[in-house]
Amino acid sequence: MSEMIKPGRHPLLRLMEAKPATETWPMPVDQFVARDYLRHADVLMTVRKGNLLSWLIRTATKGNFSHAAMVFITPNYQYGWQSTYLIESVFSGVEVTDLRDYFKYRGMKVAIQRSRHAWLSDEIAKRVRGRMLGDIKAKYNFPLMIAMAEGLWFSLESMVQGHKRTVLRRERRGGRASPNEFICSGFVQRGFVLGIAEFIRNGQLPASALREVIFDRDLASLLPKDWSQHSPAEQVRIVDLFIEEFTDELLSATPRDLETSTDLDWVYVMADGVVHPVTNYRQVCELMELKAFPG
Amino acid sequence: MATNQQVADAAAVAGPVAPQWPMPVETFLKGPWLEPSDVLLMRQRSSTFASLVRLFTGSFFSKAAMVFLVPHREKDFDTAFVIEAAFEGVDLTDLNSFVLSKEKRFVIAVKRVECDWFDLEHRHLVRGFMLNYIKADYDYGKLFDNLWASLKGAQFFLLRLVLGPHWALRQITKRRPAERLNKFIGPGLVQWGYFEATKFLVDNKLAPAERLDDVVFRERLFDERAKGKITGFDEDDLLGVTAEDIAKSSRLSWKYAIVDGQVYEVGSGGEFYDLLRRLRRLRLRGLTRTEAQA
Numbered sequence: 001m002s003e004m005i006k007p008g009r010h011p012l013l014r015l016m017e018a019k020p021a022t023e024t025w026p027m028p029v030d031q032f033v034a035r036d037y038l039r040h041a042d043v044l045m046t047v048r049k050g051n052l053l054s055w056l057i058r059t060a061t062k063g064n065f066s067h068a069a070m071v072f073i074t075p076n077y078q079y080g081w082q083s084t085y086l087i088e089s090v091f092s093g094v095e096v097t098d099l100r101d102y103f104k105y106r107g108m109k110v111a112i113q114r115s116r117h118a119w120l121s122d123e124i125a126k127r128v129r130g131r132m133l134g135d136i137k138a139k140y141n142f143p144l145m146i147a148m149a150e151g152l153w154f155s156l157e158s159m160v161q162g163h164k165r166t167v168l169r170r171e172r173r174g175g176r177a178s179p180n181e182f183i184c185s186g187f188v189q190r191g192f193v194l195g196i197a198e199f200i201r202n203g204q205l206p207a208s209a210l211r212e213v214i215f216d217r218d219l220a221s222l223l224p225k226d227w228s229q230h231s232p233a234e235q236v237r238i239v240d241l242f243i244e245e246f247t248d249e250l251l252s253a254t255p256r257d258l259e260t261s262t263d264l265d266w267v268y269v270m271a272d273g274v275v276h277p278v279t280n281y282r283q284v285c286e287l288m289e290l291k292a293f294p295g
Numbered sequence: 296m297a298t299n300q301q302v303a304d305a306a307a308v309a310g311p312v313a314p315q316w317p318m319p320v321e322t323f324l325k326g327p328w329l330e331p332s333d334v335l336l337m338r339q340r341s342s343t344f345a346s347l348v349r350l351f352t353g354s355f356f357s358k359a360a361m362v363f364l365v366p367h368r369e370k371d372f373d374t375a376f377v378i379e380a381a382f383e384g385v386d387l388t389d390l391n392s393f394v395l396s397k398e399k400r401f402v403i404a405v406k407r408v409e410c411d412w413f414d415l416e417h418r419h420l421v422r423g424f425m426l427n428y429i430k431a432d433y434d435y436g437k438l439f440d441n442l443w444a445s446l447k448g449a450q451f452f453l454l455r456l457v458l459g460p461h462w463a464l465r466q467i468t469k470r471r472p473a474e475r476l477n478k479f480i481g482p483g484l485v486q487w488g489y490f491e492a493t494k495f496l497v498d499n500k501l502a503p504a505e506r507l508d509d510v511v512f513r514e515r516l517f518d519e520r521a522k523g524k525i526t527g528f529d530e531d532d533l534l535g536v537t538a539e540d541i542a543k544s545s546r547l548s549w550k551y552a553i554v555d556g557q558v559y560e561v562g563s564g565g566e567f568y569d570l571l572r573r574l575r576r577l578r579l580r581g582l583t584r585t586e587a588q589a
Contacts, residue, residue, distance in 0.1 A: 080416075080421070080423025080492075081423045082424075082426075083426075083427070085429070095386070096386075096426075096429055097429060098426075098427070123371075126371040130369070130372040131373070133372060133376065133387070134372075134374065136376070136389055
């Protein structure tokens, strides 16, 4: 009997945990999310054609994508998970959601990016997303119409003044923060930076790794190009100072910053109920019928 | 003598060491005492709504949740999280928001399934099944859903007053369980998670059918089955499990009481309620003394 109750050994459960022997692409979404194709800290970029909120965010941030989320749990991580779960900043706060739920929305298309840097091991990626769970807070529960009006007002402000400027102004002024659904990519950006910084402080990663997870090129250019001029203690101090001084700027990262980042590779596109493996941005734009940005 | 913090650190490195009780809750949460799938019964002393729920359900507790993850088992997390049913659906919540909140004034009982077969893998399976009920909040449409859920909740609350929890549950909706799990049936979510995960193993011939009996927390169902009134466990009966059912269930052992930032080890329901009475007396005596001194 003790053999019988060892769940991980059962063929049915092995089936849940492993990839099929033969893979056929494009693959149905249900099959894809139940297996271990995605990795911790993969970034999901979404666009929803014909949706007002999605259009507002794309217009305000001048990008092709309106939402960013991070892979939180993959089915191969531990016995018991049956789907791929994401961590994301949405209008009601920071939430964990089932990737399958995305496809309940009509017109939803998702592109998946993965860090191209080999140093982002599973141990580091797990910590990055684990650190983000600490941001789960009590729900705001503000009334329906106020929430929508706040979102509309924010998008108008960012269309006129620019997204980054609007987020920065609100963060610095205090009191009236940016609506969560508008800082989803900033949340992903912040998660990467805070997670990586821990490993830099412990000496497990070089300080130069920080630059490789900052998706806003202007912001990344503020970091030293040659870290060898600084002692290890100075390097850690620079990393800490950078995070302290530029917290608001990190939070103002847009989906377009992630879209145009050279530190993330495009790996999959999920559209019309199936998943396509991709290797470059041009393929993503073709499959998702988007206009490609140069560079 | 080692402090509790030293005990927690030592336990994290070298396995369990005899702890000192009561223990500050911060130390408790860092140590090896809480496990995934532990059941939390909560009584919020500062909420009128929670008082109403207790009044109408005849329960000492107003809320139930389940431990989702603990940092001593998963090092990439800083704190413990619970999974609970709220108005808008099933959600993960930082356990600190309950145990450290001075305003909400929660009294929490920790109960645990301690059968030989219920090992860490099973604990993970239970919480994995519960995560299936988590909801996506992608756009403003969800706000309307929440509004609708709140109205449904209010309707359920009224029906529950008139008809009782089980009939109310039958009346409120005929939809699938995931859509029926809301704030009012939080204990039902805990029960459903345990039952569904174990049933999955039974259905796939990974466990004998008798194991289902170990994870049904409503004692009345066993009596009814013994009398031949029911043959199996009905979905409505399981979702209608109340916090009081869980508190009374002999399938779950009493482990800890969390009161005013301190954690006490308890071995039974009697010990738990005695502890609360003792603490209340001490608090009253302390207040009287403070007033006299003033």
